[in-house]
Amino acid sequence: MTELSKTGAAVGEPTAASPAPTSFLEVRDLRVHFPTDDGLVKSVDGLSFQLEKGKTLGIVGESGSGKSVTSLGIMGLHTAGQYGKRKAQISGEIWLDGTELLSADPDEVRRLRGRQMAMIFQDPLSALHPYYTIGQQIVEAYRIHHDVDKKTAKKRAVEMLDRVGIPQPDKRVDNYPHEFSGGMRQRAMIAMSLVNNPELLIADEPTTALDVTVQAQILDLIRDVQKEFGSAVIIITHDLGVVAELADDLLVMYGGRCVERGPAEKVFYEPRHPYTWGLLGSMPRLDRDQQERLIPVKGSPPSLINVPSGCAFNPRCPYADVPKDNVTRTVRPELAEVDSRHWAACHMTEEQRERIWTEEIAPKL
């Protein structure tokens, strides 16, 4: 715990006592820890960011980096379904449109869920209830938050299906999820999420389970509806390619913490963290052939129970010995502003990183 508080305030973020922010969504020093028999799993360990309406934030990282837990934490679903298990511990602040969600009445958060903030999940087949028709599930989502009769709600459901591009929506509304194709199912899922005009839409790996050809359509759809509804969107992905054209800002997570964040073009074209370089290296590019194009990050993601001391990335970092005095293995690097709104957490000097990026990494990409 002491370690937590020591590292927590480091980014110069506001403390809990600070006033309500002006951003639409602001996350401050979010920590989500899961007690297990093996120890405390620090899935998210001091994460902060802001997001404005109409903007898209991409959260990128490997599986286990804490990106999904972050989204569930925002939705208030991090503890849901954990019957009988030791409850997840969450701390920090999540401000949504002037309301702090973590200290709010759970019932109030529930009312916001689905209405002000909605979520799209990775696998639309398992995320839709197999025993209810698409229509029934959308109608239900609508009627939780709107006091209307079933007929009106169903009309709304057909409208939404039409909007997300499902042909013959008045017929398909009575189909079951298994009667839809994968892409159609994700469209239906999006329709269900948007049925209440949410101001915040979180898409957790929305295209991972889909065919490549369908992926682009779904991303287009998300972009379109965002424009139309003016919502704030968080896209969570392990694939930088997915957010390349969609996101305004990018946040790279590693081991439950943010290692780099900033405007998308900055993070893409002037990344200042070796892990981001690795992600870029492993990004599929159509203009390169198979052999060259994948430069995967070597090693495996860190344990979230015993996070490596110093920089969590040091065991996998090819440049871990660049800084002097073994500092990468003893001192945890804090986020430091490298440029306007562009932050990275690395012990190497800016010059060292700029040189490595321009001379060693960028040419290979």
Add this chain to the structure above:
Amino acid sequence: MLAYLIRRLFAAAVMLVVIVLVVFSIFFLVPKWAGVDIATSFVGKQADPHAVEAVREKLGLSDPIYAQVWHFFKGIFVGRTYAAGGDVTHCAAPCFGYSFRSEQAVWPVLTDRFPVTLGLALGAAVLWLVFGVAAGVLSALKRGSLWDRGAMVVALSGVSLPIYFTGLLASSIFVFGLHWMDGKYVSISDSFTGWLGGMILPWVTLAFLYAAMYARITRATMMEVLGEDYIRTARAKGLAEQVVIGKHAMRSTMTPILTMLGMDLGALIGGAILTETTFSIPGLGQAVLTAIKNQDLPIILGVTLITSLAVLVANLVVDILYAVIDPRVRLS
């Protein structure tokens, strides 16, 4: 759907014929291999071979098996006439014959006893569904808690204790110890409250056994279902937790429970022998037990047929319900 039904019913009919053949074979072939003569057990202790032969004739035991099977089925659909030693009786369809021992017609025995067993099975089923499923859901929601552990210990003992033990214990305590109830079976047509009073212990005893199994299955299924993505989706919609559990999770949890229920109900109608014997309930199980002891083939056949039918019908109903609950199952 209709084609499916017809196919299933046809298969059921074939199944019933096979069952009858098996019962006939067991009844006739096994004693033959063992070298024993069924007819001798129907005569007095000093009867001569002549009398044994007469009895064999009367019971139709001297006919070849296929003829007996044929007569049996003919009796069911068009009736049959029994004639032995100047005693001529016509038995109208549906004729399942006459008891070898008491000489009463089998069909009224079945229609008299079937509702008794059905009442026992259904009443117990309601109890075990309500309590078993409720306990299972609670256990799943309070996983690892004292309640959960306690419920699972009770469930384990319910599964492993034989019914005659729990039954005897229950009647020793409640009927003979505390005198809370009379514990005697009363026909529902005589007195509804009397029937209820007499059935409570058998219901509870039987339900205890099954509730235990259902609690375990419900707990396991519920835990699995609660981990499903669509449950997370339901929560993400902003549904209240009780709706998430009661509607979305329950519906999926009910599917395996329903399958079990169909099988158990079917089996219970034929297999409540221990319960019926323990509590002296005049149902089908008791009838068939006595019939087996008495080598009373017509009653054995009748009960076997009606209980097989019950199992088949129960399975068919389960299949249909399954399709209603789970749209992915298409009856084709």
Add this chain to the structure above:
Amino acid sequence: MTTQRTSGRRKQALAAAAVVAGLLTTAACGGGNGSGSKNGAAGFDAANNKVAQADQVKKGGTLKFVSTQDADSWDTTRGYYGFMWDFSRYYSRQLLTYKTAPGATGAQLTPDLATDTGKVTDGGKTYTFTLRPGITWEDGKPITSQDVKYGIERSWAQDVLSGGPVYLQSMLDPNNTYKGPYKDTSQDHLGLKAVDTPDAKTIVFHLPKPNSDFLQVLAMVTASPVRQDKDTKSKYGLHPFSSGPYKFQSYSPGKGLVLVRNDKWNASSDPVRKAYPDEITLDISTNQTDSDQRLINGDYDIDLSQTGLGPQGRQIALKQNKDNLDNPVLGFIRYATFPTSVKPFDNIHCRKAVIYAADHVSIQTARGGPVAGGDIGTNMLPPSVAGGEGQKYDPYNIAGSGKNGDIAKAKDELKQCGQPNGFSTTIAVRNNKSQEVATAESMQASLKKVGINADIYQYDGSQIAGIIGSPSNVAKKKLGIVIMGWGPDFPTVQGYGIPLWDSKYILQSGNNNYALINDKTIDGLFDQYTTTLDESQKTQISTEINHKVMEGAYYLPFTFEKVLNWRSSRIGNVYTTNAYSGYYDFVNIGLKSSK
């Protein structure tokens, strides 16, 4: 396979039940048992061969029977169970019946439908009876001699009415020339030549050969009158037409029956039956523990089957309700017998060796001990049968100094048999009688001590006739020792012993003379018995037959069986009778309160 599982289950059930009984007794025992007949019970053994509480009986009320088994049939022609005969006196009368008196007196005959016990002429070959005035059926019509004859004729229709005893045929028509009333081509279906009905009040029986027990046979329920227009043939047992004080109101096989008063019955026409209760009910319960509990609880008055309380019921009742119990000796003897066709049992010394070697106390324990099992059996004629001497006759010193087995004598007999080191043999025992299996195991253990190695062969108990009742099968399987039990059909040496000991009764199937006794002396004594009319002489011959059987060492008697029967505190005029082998005489039991 099946049977083994059943016995395993039964053991489990017994164990479970014992636990329950233990719980119950400890829970309910607080009151102690000092205060004797506080509930009005007559006392332990108060109705054993004597009458209990006759003066307390009032008219009216409902007498409630319970039983774990139904009768084989309530048809008077077809019933063979002892309790059915006992119970049938409620609704059927015969020319003669047994005296309604305890013990040995109860086995004496007394006129019922007839005015006297008959006029015997023609050297014991002709019996003439006159019917009493005022005897009626349940519809008020008089009972005629033709009705009696028709009822007797039905016994010949074994093809329709199987199951009952056939003594009437063997005495009246031993060659089975009559084919029964249903195949009888004469107009009135009364074609049985051996019986004449010169008028409606007179009936004459012509026996081809005298038989001194003919009156006994006429007193059997098989000789009840049946009215032709009420004869539903094979279905008659579902609703017999009453000639007695009670008639069937309802009967559901395997579930129970209700008898109500037959208001057409004239008490003045019936010197035997008192007809105290207004109603008599029988409930069949499938669970003995439960039905015992209900007896003890007072829900029922008496056990129809008279087989005694089960282990749990005994334990509770002996502790708390001893005054409601009787412990009568039944007419049943449990025994082992030695088929003389199986070597070395053709040699009397080898048979004697087994008798001497057996541990009789251990066998008694296996049977259930002195209370539930019975007295150690010392000879083969039940004490309830005329001529039976009980333990007073003990030729092999079974109940005396040899009761734990006399190894020296057994070895000596083995030497004389030419098998000084013993031999091997097989004990045949029914697999559905746990006590019989236990006795077989006891014998196996004690025989081993003298070098006799016995295997135990368990067979399906419902198949007696084809397995041990088939001499060729017995010889083939070398079944040297057969364990069985036997009770009298009527309380004379003929009603008990003829099928067991007379060489004429050796049958190829359904044989009961398992030892294959073929002794001219014994056959001769039976012939002599059947032609002797003097009762004391008959008794003497009976004793002699028993002695001859014992001297031949064909049998090792186990027990003179005893049971522990329950009588509720509500009933009076209760007594056991030798007529029904020590059962309570049901017919004149009354209730102490008409409510």
